[in-house]
Every structure is written in structure tokens, then in C-alpha cells.
Amino acid sequence: MAKKKSAPKYIDRKYNYPKGYTERGKKKTGFAPSKLGAKLFVEANLDKIKKGTLPFDSLTTREKRIYRGKQSNTFANTFRFKDKNFYDPTGVLRKALDNIPNLKGKRNLTNLLPEKDFKEFFDQRINPTKGKLNEKDRSKWLEFSSSLYDFNKGEKKQFYRDESGSLMDIVTKLQKSRKQGREVRVIDTDGSIKTGVDAIERMRSFEAEKVKQFTDAADEGDNIQLQIIYISTDWNPYTNTVTYNLNNVQVNDLNQTP
């Protein structure tokens, strides 16, 4: 039996809100929630951790995890301008910004660059040919593009788990992809477009419909092994958004496969 993976338990420290911290226009003082506190702590000490002045080993598990996330390429190359994210798969913008003292390490470029020029820059100046997905990136996307079900009718549904023990249902995977800075966009069966949380919710209901369709057709106790592959994954490297088209989905009944 596969070992059940439980949610990570973090041993946190107590964090105070930094001086002058405001949230939705309100000043915050006292203790901050651990999740937020750890994030603010790592952000404030990013350079020290990088240099080793603040030893990596002295960080809590949560802080280590946040720090690793901030060291990832996706994080470093995702830029914010007003309410939109821009992902530069080429990494050239990050390199250019890091060579300018005032812009070093900056990811939110609102108020720092002219809006029109910045958007044009993303559309034109970053050569799309430089942004082609390499094999590693491609496999990362495919990781999020299929679901596997294995259960007996009448029993509780079981999802396959991958080698690391992660659930392989689409919702878990898409949420994981969003945490990594990727956005999800869904073209629904009626052609309408859904984004963000709505997109994930639509993927969930779509899968539930497909699973129900096969379950209804099976007899009590029958084994159902289902693979749902979202073939039409289109990726926009500039916004780091993947588009799933629900009109182009392959559903494989693995019990029927020779």
C-alpha cells in the first residue's frame, strides 16, 4: 500500500509584523500569521541568506521552502506590471535588470517602467524564438496535463499517486502549478473562456462528469481505470499561462486497452 502523504507540518517561529506594515490600507502590529511572517522574513533577508550571512541551516522548514521558491527561475523571471504577470522564459530581462543597481532583484515593475513601452517590449523585443520550451520545461507542463483514476465501483475513488506520493488528480496538480507561478486558462466545451480559480473549478467539474459517465456504465464492484489526457495544451510564455481546450480531451479506459 502506498504510503499516505500528509500535509507538511512546520515548526514555526513567532513573527512580528515589520515596522510600517500595512494590509489593505490598515496598519498591522503584533504577531503576524506564521505563513505570512515566514514569507516576509525570507523576503527581508533574501540577500543575507544568499550570501550565507544568515545560514540556510538556521531557517525553519517553512522558511527553507519559501527561500527555495524564491530561488527558482520561474519566480525570478515572473514580473508584475499593475495587475498582470509577465513571464520571460528567456531570462534576458532579469539579467538586464540585475545589472542596473536601482532595479536589481525587482519583480514588480509598476511605477518603474513606462507601461506602454514595457508591454511592447514583451510583445516585440523579447524574441519569441528565444522562448521556445526546452525538453525539461515541456515535461513540466505535461506533468500537469493528465489525470489517472483507479477504483472499484461502489468503493471510494482512489487516485494514482506519482513516485513522490503526490496525488495525480487534475485539481491538485493545477493548484500546484499555480503555486509555481503558472496561470491556467480553460476553453470550455461551449467556447467560453475561464481563468484562474474558475478555470480549475471547470476542470474539476469536467473530470467529475467524465468519471461519472464511466462509473454509471460499469457494474457494481467493477474496476475502473481511467486516464484523462488534455491534449491541447497551449502555453503563452509571456504570461506563463497554459490553455486547456476541453473540446480536445482524450479519455482512455485502461481496462479496454490491449
Add this chain to the structure above:
Amino acid sequence: MKKQNAATMFKNPQLQESIIKQYKEAGLDFQVKHSNYNTQIIGQESVIKFIQTEHSIKVFIAYNKIVADLKKSDKTVEILQGDWSTENFDSKNGLKPCSYKTVLNLDITSAYPYCLFINKLIGLDTFNYLMALPKNERLPAIGMIAKKSVWIDYQKGKATTWDVKTGEYANIFFFVIQQITDLMAWAADIAGDDFLFYWVDGIFLKPTISKKKLQEITGIFAEQGYYYKYENVKNFSVVRENDKLYINMIKNGDEKPYTMYDKNLARNFTKVLQQLENA
């Protein structure tokens, strides 16, 4: 040759245009001079002058005293040969829309007369004369050294030639602007994240600025030979519309709006492009 008839009126663009139109239609020979201070229509028999503000005789005396001193100063020739920037405002790189109940405003006292005096461009007598003038007369007296005018010649009602005449000592005025701007930029650099913006001879800082930074800034002002004063600024707010900054405040009890463009955006973008070119 002195004209027989002369009339002086306050600026009235519509009247100016209609007189010029009449002269053109009548096929007269005349000249039009446009400057920062006035517009003159110089005809064969009369001069019509349109002025923006009427300055007292003291303003012209002060201006003449400055010019006389500039002619004598050893530094004039060297400064006249320089290339000086006339940009006299800047804001924090990445300034976000914000509001503060109070803001720290440091103003250099009589920045331009002191700058002329400190740089040995005017003598003590002229300096004292300038300082005795009210602020609204002192600034035009100094500004006059940068006077610039456009002359258009009309012959038989048709414009034939035009010329731009710049004051002989205009570059001295630009030098003064740059000296004060450099001082402001220096202070902004020390203030770092606490800097908001500067405008001519006044710098605006976040109320949270540390005493140490403030002492360093005022120390530099004093070291360079300038006096400064703190102004009472309340209800400070910054609104951004792309590269335009709308800043409002109550300064010494009066509402004071500033509109400026954020030069940092274009500056940053140019730097990014340069980096990409070099990559």
C-alpha cells in the same frame, strides 16, 4: 532711433494677433519681438508693448548690478563655456501613489542669490541688494540673465526673417540651476527610500526619515554654504497616471499642487534597453 509713440498694455494675445493681422493687411514694415516677459510690435512710427507683469525699477537695477558683477567675475568666462542642465525637479525612482498626514520639507533659503554669491559670480553689494528685494522681485531679477527673445521681421506685411536672441549670460543662470539641482540630488541620494521628490530648491522627505540621515543632509547644505528652513507640509498625496505625477499638499496653510512627469520611467527603460543591446 527712438519711436515717437509708445503704448504699454498687459498681455492680451487676441489683441496682439489682431494688430499684427492689421499691419500685415496694410502691407507695413514692422518687427515683432516675443520674450518671456513681453511682446513688442515695433512699427515705423510706434511701439506697442504687451507685458506679463509690471516689475518695479528695483528689479532692473538688481539685474544690471548682477550683469555688472558677472562682467568683472573671474569665473564667468569658464562657466559660460560649460554645458548645464536646466532640469530642476525629480522624484523617487518607483514612487508609488501614497499619502501622508505630514511630510518633511527642507527648503534652501534664497538658493539662487546664495549660489551666485558662493560661486563668486556676484559681490557682497549686489548680494545684499538682491536679498533686500521681496522674493517675487528677486527671482525675475536673476531670471532676466537668461532672457531669450524671438524677433520676426515683416516687410510689406510679409515675414521675411527671424532670429533668436539669448542673453549673453544665460548660461550663468543654467549653471545656478544645475548647482542647486545637484545639491537636491545629493540630498535625495542620502535620503534613499525616504526621498519623495524635489522641486527647484525644496526637497520633500517621508516623515519616517531617521535623524541621522536628516543631519547628514542639513550638514551638506551648511557645508556648501547654504541656509535652509523646514516648511510645514500637511495632507501630502501622490497620484500617478502613467508617467505623470500629481502631487498635492497644504504648505504653510496654502494648497499647493505640483504636476510633473516621472523621468525615472524613461531613464530606467533606456538603461534596460542598453543592457539588452550589450547582452
